[in-house]
Amino acid sequence: MAMARKISKEEIVEKLKDDGDFDRLRLKIIRRLKDNEELRNNMISVVKESTALNRPGAQNMKTRQLSDAIFEEVGSKMLSQLSDGLWGIIRSEEGMKNEIRETVQSVYATLSNPGGEKCRPPEHKIRTPVPGGETSSCPVSKQKQELIHGRVEESKGEACSDEEDPELPPGFA
Numbered sequence: 001m002a003m004a005r006k007i008s009k010e011e012i013v014e015k016l017k018d019d020g021d022f023d024r025l026r027l028k029i030i031r032r033l034k035d036n037e038e039l040r041n042n043m044i045s046v047v048k049e050s051t052a053l054n055r056p057g058a059q060n061m062k063t064r065q066l067s068d069a070i071f072e073e074v075g076s077k078m079l080s081q082l083s084d085g086l087w088g089i090i091r092s093e094e095g096m097k098n099e100i101r102e103t104v105q106s107v108y109a110t111l112s113n114p115g116g117e118k119c120r121p122p123e124h125k126i127r128t129p130v131p132g133g134e135t136s137s138c139p140v141s142k143q144k145q146e147l148i149h150g151r152v153e154e155s156k157g158e159a160c161s162d163e164e165d166p167e168l169p170p171g172f173a
Helices: 009-019 021-034 037-048 063-091 097-112 140-159
Strands: 128-130 134-136
Touching (some): 009 021, 009 097, 037 063
Antiparallel strands (some): 128 134
């Protein structure tokens, strides 16, 4: 029996990028961040209350100058709020945590079994029903990987549907 080769983190990230999974997940996270009304309203109020916006002569400033002054004053606070919101989406069960985990596990399974080889019968087989009415004697972990891969494939269309935000953020074109 051949030893299974160790899959590096870099290989997984490269495969995620090559397959488009990384961009799909990133776009989905950005959309969820943009849909966070509480965060948006909080950031709007921070900008409206900034002294740079409310000081005399602010209306006579060029847009770029005013924008830079506001960013200098409240930029770090806003970036901190954005970061907290982003990590909240990534780490929450309702957010992207499970989808990210499933995608990474699917990529790992693909890399560790590149030829899609059939399972070799182990010493003690676990016979488990598989969707479709079949029964398999492969290890349970292989079945989980297949189910995860199928679920990830089904959800790929969600992030790419045309009815959602047609304007892509920078880096998605």
